Amino acid sequence: MRYISTRGQSPAISFADMLLAGLAPDGGLYLPETWPSFTPAEIAAFKGKPYTDVAEAVLGKLIGDSFTPEELRADIAAAYASFDFPAIAPLSEIGRGRYLMELYHGPTLAFKDVALQILGRLFARALKARGGRATVLAATSGDTGSAAIAALGGLENIEVIVLHPKGRVSEVQRRQMTTAPFANVHNIAIEGTFDDGQAIVKALFAETDFAEAVNLTAVNSINFARIAAQAVYYFTAAAELGVAPVFVVPTGNFGDVFAGEAAMRMGLAVEKLVVATNSNDIMARALNEGVYASGKASPTLSPSMDIQVASNFERALFEASGRDSAFVRDAMARFVKDSRLELPPAVLADLRTRYEAKRTDDAATLATIARFERETGRLIDPHTAVALAAAYDANFGEKVPVVVLSTAHPAKFPDAVNHATNRIPELPPRLTAALQGEEKCHVMRAEKALVRGFIEAILRPS
Numbered sequence: 234m235r236y237i238s239t240r241g242q243s244p245a246i247s248f249a250d251m252l253l254a255g256l257a258p259d260g261g262l263y264l265p266e267t268w269p270s271f272t273p274a275e276i277a278a279f280k281g282k283p284y285t286d287v288a289e290a291v292l293g294k295l296i297g298d299s300f301t302p303e304e305l306r307a308d309i310a311a312a313y314a315s316f317d318f319p320a321i322a323p324l325s326e327i328g329r330g331r332y333l334m335e336l337y338h339g340p341t342l343a344f345k346d347v348a349l350q351i352l353g354r355l356f357a358r359a360l361k362a363r364g365g366r367a368t369v370l371a372a373t374s375g376d377t378g379s380a381a382i383a384a385l386g387g388l389e390n391i392e393v394i395v396l397h398p399k400g401r402v403s404e405v406q407r408r409q410m411t412t413a414p415f416a417n418v419h420n421i422a423i424e425g426t427f428d429d430g431q432a433i434v435k436a437l438f439a440e441t442d443f444a445e446a447v448n449l450t451a452v453n454s455i456n457f458a459r460i461a462a463q464a465v466y467y468f469t470a471a472a473e474l475g476v477a478p479v480f481v482v483p484t485g486n487f488g489d490v491f492a493g494e495a496a497m498r499m500g501l502a503v504e505k506l507v508v509a510t511n512s513n514d515i516m517a518r519a520l521n522e523g524v525y526a527s528g529k530a531s532p533t534l535s536p537s538m539d540i541q542v543a544s545n546f547e548r549a550l551f552e553a554s555g556r557d558s559a560f561v562r563d564a565m566a567r568f569v570k571d572s573r574l575e576l577p578p579a580v581l582a583d584l585r586t587r588y589e590a591k592r593t594d595d596a597a598t599l600a601t602i603a604r605f606e607r608e609t610g611r612l613i614d615p616h617t618a619v620a621l622a623a624a625y626d627a628n629f630g631e632k633v634p635v636v637v638l639s640t641a642h643p644a645k646f647p648d649a650v651n652h653a654t655n656r657i658p659e660l661p662p663r664l665t666a667a668l669q670g671e672e673k674c675h676v677m678r679a680e681k682a683l684v685r686g687f688i689e690a691i692l693r694p695s
């Protein structure tokens with residue numbers, strides 16, 4: 234299996250090379266050269282299988298010969314042993330034909346662990362085989378950062394630099410990152426938004442002298458290995474239900490919902506992918522109005538989705554245009570220049586065969602948390618609530634199951650949950666103690682040169 238860039242100007246490479254590279258040298262995002270596929274019978278046979286078996290089957294087709302089946306099995310087993318729930322992504326019925334897929338049972342209580350726990354292990358394995366050091370630069374709006382730290386903290390030959398937007402993550406999210414006791418982890422609070430952090434990451438990849446010198450890599454969902462691992466739970470959920478479901482996905486960077494498209498391209502029958510945004514609604518506007526136009530992200534109660542540049546949309550555009558890399562290059566250049574891109578009618582029509590979109594503001598988010606608590610006695614986090622609000626509105630008929638991706642534990646966002654329900658969700662005890670540690674974090678203006686200088690200084694031999 235080889236990986237190609239959406240911009241068509243980088244050589245095709247192996248899974249291991251793609252994993253260690255993160256972003257393609259031409260600025261594009263990697264995708265499989267051809268999608269591997271499963272037959273309906275093979276997918277049906279996933280029903281009742283342990284999550285780890287399905288992960289082995291799906292990732293097995295995507296890794297090619299980069300790792301042996303034994304290596305993959307060992308890393309998957311170790312990755313998911315760190316979860317509180319053996320089902321890893323359990324479905325719970327929350328009403329007739331409606332389900333929550335709980336993706337927050339990993340070490341940092343958000344869906345990012347599902348991919349980063351396996352990615353970290355494969356990454357360390359590939360790096361060891363190759364020798365040398367790597368510099369992981371991650372932008373986070375709150376959850377990727379701690380999951381990356383949990384996956385890579387303390388590993389040899391890897392420095393991990395995490396950029397989070399100062400004052401725009403919850404206190405629990407911030408402490409999860411800044412109290413990490415690892416010498417190879419460096420937190421930077423940038424004075425800006427997640428989009429500023431993500432732009433710095435991409436711009437530093439474009440400085441190829443620097444990127445090559447420090448072996449720069451990414452573990453955000455711009456790295457296809459993230460998408461690959463996240464595709465697995467679409468298979469487990471659909472196989473368990475036995476019919477093509479609707480998936481409602483709280484969306485920011487478009488990685489998680491694109492993992493649903495990846496599963497579809499590998500043969501999974503899905504009725505629709507519903508893109509649920511908060512009031513940072515670039516993706517809802519793009520799909521509903523046909524114009525992909527960014528503004529400045531504004532703070533909401535679902536901070537991890539305060540994103541106005543949805544990186545993985547590039548992958549969806551590549552596929553929807555019939556894998557036309559010249560179109561993608563031109564589209565991305567125009568978006569960078571104008572912060573605006575009109576979607577060609579044929580591309581938009583193709584996207585709409587898979588995607589629908591719905592925006593939910595903070596008031597409706599709170600009302601949804603409160604309604605869910607009243608009806609079920611259970612608490613959900615504000616990101617899940619954005620998706621659940623879209624699911625309450627959706628009308629796909631009684632026969633179509635609707636699966637809402639529950640992407641974070643409510644205890645990561647106690648203020649919003651308390652505001653809606655007068656209940657404070659409890660943090661699992663293992664985290665409470667860890668979060669009391671001393672916080673370590675550098676504060677910096679959102680400037681590429683400052684981040685580059687910081688990285689050069691930590692890598693310079695003393």
Ligand SMILES: Cc1ncc(COP(=O)(O)O)c(C=O)c1O
Pocket residue numbers: 343344375376377454483484485486487488489490537538616617640641
């Ligand atoms: C809790 C939570 N839900 C949903 C999302 C949105 O996922 P994506 O960025 O893959 O669209 C994020 C951030 O990525 C998140 O942290």
Ligand SMILES: N[C@@H](CCOP(=O)(O)O)C(=O)O
Pocket residue numbers: 372373374375376377378427452453454455485486488537538
């Ligand atoms: N919501 C994320 C930001 C998007 O990151 P990605 O790693 O999924 O691309 C976060 O919480 O950090």
